[in-house]
Amino acid sequence: MGGPSAAGPGAAQPRFRHLTSVHEVDDSRILHRECASLARAGHDVAVIAGRPPSAPVDGVRVVGVGRCRNRLDRMTRIAWRLLRAARREQADVCHLHDPELLWIGVLLKLGGCRVVYDVHEDVPKQIMSKFWIPRWARRALSLAAWVAEGICARIFDAVVAATPSIAERFPAGKTVVVQNFPSAAAARPLDDALPFSERPYAFAYTGGLTEVQGVRQIMAIATILPRELTGVLAGWFDAAELEGEVRASAGWRRVEHLGEIPPEAVLDVLRSARCGIVVDHPISNYLDSYSTKMFEYMACGIPVVCSDFPLWERIVGEADCGVLVDPLDPPAAAAAIEQLAKDPDEARRLGENGRRAVLERFNWEAEYSTLDALYRRLA
The missing domain is CATH 3.40.50.2000 (Glycogen Phosphorylase B;)
Structure with missing residues (x-):
């Protein structure tokens, strides 16, 4: 899986940071597939996660910002900590893995960072089957997610979709499909x-x-x-x-x-x-x-x-x-x-x-x- 680094000879190494508030540090898609492969290829990559500080995992540096107390805390305080950590890391490209971080992505983009949104699931459809969301609220929240993802996809630099069907919802010129296949x-x-x-x-x-x-x-x-x-x-x-x-x-x-x-x-x-x-x-x-x-x-x-x-x-x-x-x-x-x-x-x-x-x-x-x-x- 090796290869030359992302930057040319003598150029500064771009800093790629993957952000997640929801997933565990050793998530198979985020860390073991994407980040570990990118690190082996010579990219400067790390995971910034809503988890306690951690030693490197599978050759990938982990920046933990603390564990959340509940969902609301995760979407507010922890998300804000992820934003601050990305800025401290002087990230050139931030790769977001959770829809609840879309607002963080907009702030990062306004700050001059390039932003990638990694869409693991069809979020509007997923909301319709969430047991913890009241049935009467699901349709409205699903529509809100569809609108938010659509707007942010046009603001961000790229979208990474986990399946071809998910990719169909996003701008073709900005979207690539990277599927969760085993090695x-x-x-x-x-x-x-x-x-x-x-x-x-x-x-x-x-x-x-x-x-x-x-x-x-x-x-x-x-x-x-x-x-x-x-x-x-x-x-x-x-x-x-x-x-x-x-x-x-x-x-x-x-x-x-x-x-x-x-x-x-x-x-x-x-x-x-x-x-x-x-x-x-x-x-x-x-x-x-x-x-x-x-x-x-x-x-x-x-x-x-x-x-x-x-x-x-x-x-x-x-x-x-x-x-x-x-x-x-x-x-x-x-x-x-x-x-x-x-x-x-x-x-x-x-x-x-x-x-x-x-x-x-x-x-x-x-x-x-x-x-x-x-x-x-x-x-």
Whole structure:
């Protein structure tokens, strides 16, 4: 991933700073994909985060400004601290990762800094499914987000969109698509990989344990499967009430929950399973979005059992790497998982097809070249 520095010989090194009030310091997209890759390529890059001060992570310097007390505090006091830290760092380019930092981006732009807005999600659609926002307020807030993003996109210097569908909402001349694909290294076969027939788990799930990501359906699937077929979960709950309900369910006794684990440990978990599942609900924010975990499953060479969204159907169908199911039909998903567990040769074939697709197309190295080209243009 190496390369020359962004500045020419004898020129001052441009300072690129990534700002986030919402995400953890070691967020996979912000730090492990974007910042770590940019640092290895010779860019002067650091993360300014709404978290306590931290040592460098994956070769990237971290500037922590303190943890927030609540959402309002995060959007005001912490955002203001991020702005002050960016100014102290004398940042030439500020790369924002949260919509609540748009107003900070405008102030940075007025101060002469170049600003990039990284759009991880379709925010107007995402707001419509936020459980903590009253239903009566969602439509108005969604419209406000759409207007704010549209105005700021025209003020800022560039927009980085996580998916092609998100990119369609922003000015084409300023927008690039940088997708959350795994590294090609993650897809390289391991000599000591467990044979499918010897793997301890019938299925694995990694990521948020939320209602709309199908945690209730996952519990129902675990209950339906034959007793010898169990699952493993690596993820976190976003609501205490939901967590209590899920932990009390019959399905919880049929899975092993590892909690939130480091990114490098996720791959080992996946390689201990015979398939990976993604049963996101058919809400507007998911129907046109990629699932990062789906590509991680493919990279690890395990078949995917996933929601039958048209976009996902095209990806899985073209790669021939899994089974599509109605995400709200646990018996259908359980039947697919059981069939893969009983036919390790077919599971291996589908898994290898997915691995090949990652190596040839769905890998971070191809996406990084787009980000690097943007940075060299801004520099």
